[in-house]
Amino acid sequence: MREFSRYVDRLIRRRRPQPFVMTAEEAEAVRAAIAIRAATSDEQEPRPEFIAGLRERVAGSAETFDPPRVTAPRGRRTFLIGTSAAAAAAAVAVAADRTLGGGPERPAVSTALDPADGGSWHRVLASSDLPGDGVVGFETDVVSGFVMRISGVLSARSGTCTHQGCRLGLNAPEKRLACPCHRTSFAYDGTVIRSQLPNPPAPLPSFHVREVDGEIQILLPRE
């Protein structure tokens, strides 16, 4: 109760609230506090200084606006400034870029980052999260994706759309990974099943995946 009260207090006093470990009931109450505060606050409009300052920062990151890009290593470094959302999209895009070469003669299904390039194994799930056949989403600090066990065979694929980096959702009944942004969906093997785009996006990159000591791990580029 003390931490909850402090959280609400800071919200009311226009200060950044402090994180704390909360119960589900407290989470509900915080949600109402935010709704009420947001609707009654005089800070609903952005400060002009904020808009100007952020414009400067975005200018620094926008040099690559044209043409379609994401080339390592510069782009990668830029994106890693952001937190996981940006970094996830970027890291996968870099992996895709390396493996696909970005050329017109894309392989039907892209291959993963080669372990010979260097990289390290990261735990993404416990084996018990995917005991039998199925598909489960995961995310690390830098990437998000899906691990599939199909007829007992394990594979892993990026969960970031190759078009504009939107996060894919799992449509288990239809066995596809669907992009919410442009009505595009991918088969579990990464190929495009359906797309409203004039030029369908590239297939989804895969990750090297292995199962060791009750863990499912994927290979990620070393930082």
Added chain:
Amino acid sequence: MAIPRRKAEAAERTERALRAVPADAYASWEHIYNDNVARLYRLMFAKVGNRADAEDLTAEVFLAAVPRVRQAASVGEVRAYLLAVARTVLADHWRRTLGHQITTIDPGEFEQIPEPPAVPSTGAAAGRVARLLEALPERYRRILQLRFLENATIRETATSMQITIANAKVLQFRALRQAAAILDGEGGVDR
């Protein structure tokens, strides 16, 4: 002097019209930024309720999204993309800080954020809060009014309501829980 001013006004009108019905694609990242930054900030503010976090999350979205937008992308595609990034950024924020998804951004929500500056006291959100307070039992309404509308401290609130500070804290918590239940009943307001 009258003529140039009229010209300037006409140009401004044209510009406004162009912004209201945007061309098929943004000419530069600056157009993307100028056209969307206030909207995105308002959206984030509605989700977190404080300026510091709203500014940080808005910045995060633009810094992540702008370098990845194709120049040929249409306005609708750019907005859809910004919204998708915003959803992930907000979800990450809650995961990092409270471990519960306190609020989320719904698909299409971006377009509902009004273009002209919203006037807080007459905005739709303010009306919803007024209705919300009305729906609460007297003591719950009173404590939320004191705290959120009159910015009373918990001590002042306790004095005003003739209860102890500890009881004021409990009452505030219960009032907010009931408010949350009402908001949920309305169909996920501000979730």
